[in-house]
Amino acid sequence: MHSSISQIEFEKRAMPIVAILLAHQLVLIPLYFFIPLWIAVLNTLVAATVFYCARNPHVVINRWIKVGVTIVAIAGVYMAFRKFSGRDAGVSLIAVMYGLKILEIQTKRDANLVLSLSFFLLVAGFFFTQEPLIAFYQFIPVIAILNAFVAMQSLEKFELAAGNLKGVLKDLSRYLVIAIPIMIVLFVFFPRLSGPLWRMPGASVATTGVSDLMSLSEITELQTSENIAFRVTFNGDVPNETDMYWRVVVLDEFDGLSWRRTNRNLLPDMDETVFEGSFDYSITLEPTKTNYLVALDKPISSPQNASLVDDQTVRSRFRLLDRTRYQLSSKPSLIIDSSLSQVQRSKNVRIPSSGNADSVDWARDLRARVNSDEEFVNEVLRIINREEYYYTLTPGEMDEQIIDSFWLDKRRGFCEHYASSLVFLARAANIPARIVIGYQGAEKNPRTDYWIVRDANAHAWTEIWFEGRGWVRVDPTAAIASQRIEESLLQEYGQRLGLFDDFEIVELDQVGLLKELQYWMDEINSGWNDWILDYNQSRQRQFFQNWGISGLSDHMLIIIMLSIVSGLVFISGLKWFHGRTERDPLAQRFENLIQRFEQQGILKVEPHFGPKAIIDKLNKIDETRFREHTQVLNRYITLRYAERTPRQEQINELEKALTKLKVRS
Structure with missing residues (x-):
């Protein structure tokens, strides 16, 4: 008899604790992908300890043990980040304190406080990512929190009648049916601001992106990333994939170790005749934390709050801290600088007075044996194609004389090595040359009308100046024979970049279910970005215009929003009152x-x-x-x-x- 009663009493005590712990852990799960692993381990051990104490009421955690664990955990966060401010450190500290908070649950009030804090902590995951997956996932902890609240309302000293799960779920569904329409109305009608009220500090870890500095001596291995850099939608004609060179920044100064960008002047507006035969397109660019906008080579227009620069790149007036959508026009056949001033020529043939002497002698000897600048460049490309030059992402460490080390010795590298060497050799031969950093190629999402460019498409090529032709794009990486490309990269570059004519490209129907799933997920992400994350003032106006409504002021939007919400609350109140009048x-x-x-x-x-x-x-x-x-x-x-x-x-x-x-x- 005693054991039977004890088991019943255990079930009564443990059930609400389980509901609270379940909600508590479900809230933390998304954060564990972005904060140190030891925090996840600590919080899991704490939750297990609380559950064990609930099963064994005679086991009580000493107060000083709680204090000691808290001090050690806070010290661990500081040692991991050397600070408490910033996104990563701040969220890690909050996750630790929230994880330890369940140790203090002694009364119904303590439990309600933990559950209330859970709603606020749900927001923390969006500081790291705003993908639709995490947004849909948040419904799970929300339901778990509400379930725990319902359980708490049925308690007296943590006692809950068993067998009421069906009733709890019914109550939860009723709450969500009321809340979801109100949420949608608030989202659609609430006036959008021209900019965010606040921004999170940047992460302490560097992110992949295009920089205005290229230091080959520091790169021994290059990591590729499948993250999406931007999406492109063409309005009309689409260029060939092999012509999809996306221009970001031009590097024209070399100190022997690094290439960097020099100050440029703004270009005046182009004549309307230039736009004939151009490609019109819109780009959705992921945050880069720089001022550089991506443009199809060569841009002839600039979007709002941006300018076209004389090296034919586009610069924003503000750092791109958020996803940015803009429209551009480009004309690949445009001739840039058909003639160079003496100052321009001097800047674009300048090399350090010392260093890489063997490469300088090699270039000048070759130029003496050919008849023109074009022949010089073509001969360099033929050498890359016919001799033992390899494409690899792991070239190893180069010597201090980096051009000599790569061009005359190791002959193994990636696009930056080949572009840097060609520009240096051309300049040594008194031929104006510069490096262009950007992206090459794109993949069409067959489910939609847009193209995808990933971080793995990041590329470097050269521009050589020829008399009467201006700056001409020359891509030395495309000259590498396919048999001298690492096997693991061959398929990727053959298909995505379209650089190698003698490589058989895989057709879409050979890609299989995994790729189709990737396209499907990207379509969802793109729609999520367009209509949820990027639902700004212009998008809101566009939405109302599609429904034949225009010219609504912010005051009018608020009135409409409050009217609809009040109506929904009134209807819900009537149903609730009607339910209350139905007597048992x-x-x-x-x-x-x-x-x-x-x-x-x-x-x-x-x-x-x-x-x-x-x-x-x-x-x-x-x-x-x-x-x-x-x-x-x-x-x-x-x-x-x-x-x-x-x-x-x-x-x-x-x-x-x-x-x-x-x-x-």
Whole structure:
């Protein structure tokens, strides 16, 4: 008997704790992908400890142990980041403190506080990513938190009647049915600001992107990334994939170790005749934390809050801290600088006065043996194609004389090595040359009308200046023979970049289910970005214009929004009130019985009387006379306050018994 009662008591105590711990851990799971692993381990151990203590009430965690664990955890966060400010350190500290908070749960108030904090912590995951997956996932912890709240409302000292899961889920679904329409109305109608109210500090870890500095001496291995850099939608004609060179920044100064960008001048607006035969397109660019906009080679226009620069790149007036959408026009056949001033020529043939002497001699000797600058460049490309030059992402460490080391010795590198060497050799031969950093190629999402460019498409090529032709794009990487490309990269570059004519490209139907799934997920991400994350002022106006509504002021939007929300709340309130007026049949029969007792003057029932108190009163009056009444009332108590929901047959039988009871004075 004792063991049976103990088990029941354990189930009563453990069930709400499990609900709280489940909600607690579900809130933290998204953060574990972005914060140190030891925090996840610590929080899991803490949750397991709390559960163990719930199963074994005689086990109590010493207060000083809690204090010690807290101090060690806070010190661990500081040692990991050397600060408490910033996104990564701040969220890690919050995750630790929230994880340890469950150690303090002693009363119903403590539990409600932890659950309330859970709603605020749900936002922390969006500091790291705003992908649709995490947004949809958040519904799971929300339901878990609401479930724990419902459980808490049914508790008295953490006791919860079992078998009520169906009722809990019914209540949760009712709350969500009310909340979701209100959420949608607030999202659609709330006036959008021209910019964010605040921004998160940047992450302490460097992110992949295009820089205005290229230091080959520091790169021994290049990591590729499948993250999306930007998406492109063409309005009309689409260039060939092999012509999809996306220009970002031009590097024209070399100090022997690094290439960097020099100050440039803004270009005036182009004549309208230049736009004939151009490609028009729109780009959705992921945050880069730089001022450089991506443009198809060669851009002839600039979007709002940006300028076209004289090296034919586009610069934003602001750093790109958020996803940016803009429209451009480009004309690949455009001639840039058909003539160079003496200052321009001098800048673009300048090389350090010392260093890489063997490469300088090699270049000048070759230039003396050919008849023109074009022949010089073509001969260099032929050498790359025919001799033992390899494309690899792991070239190893180069010597301090980096051009000599690569060109004349190791002959293994990636696009930056080849572009840097060609520009240096051309300049050594007194031919103006410069490096262009950007992206090459794109992949069409067959499910939509846009093209995808990933970080792995990052590329470097050269521009050589020829008399009368201006700056001409020359890509030395494309000259590498396919048999001298690392096998693991061959398929990727053959398909995505289209650089190598003698390589067989894989057709889409050979890609398989995994790639199709990737396209499908990207389509969802693109729609999510367009209509949720990028739902700004212009998008909001466009949405209302599509419905034939235009010219709405912010005040009007607020009035419409509040009117709709008030209507939804009113309708929900009516349904709630109607539900409240539907009396429990058992309770109704019980009250009818009490009224009959009062009408006959048998007893006066006070408002606080329950069925047990009435039984005691009846027994004092005449236990034998009211034996049938007390038996029915005891059955009422058993069913009304049972641990499990009674069967419908039991309820029907009790209703009949309550109705048939006769009350006489």
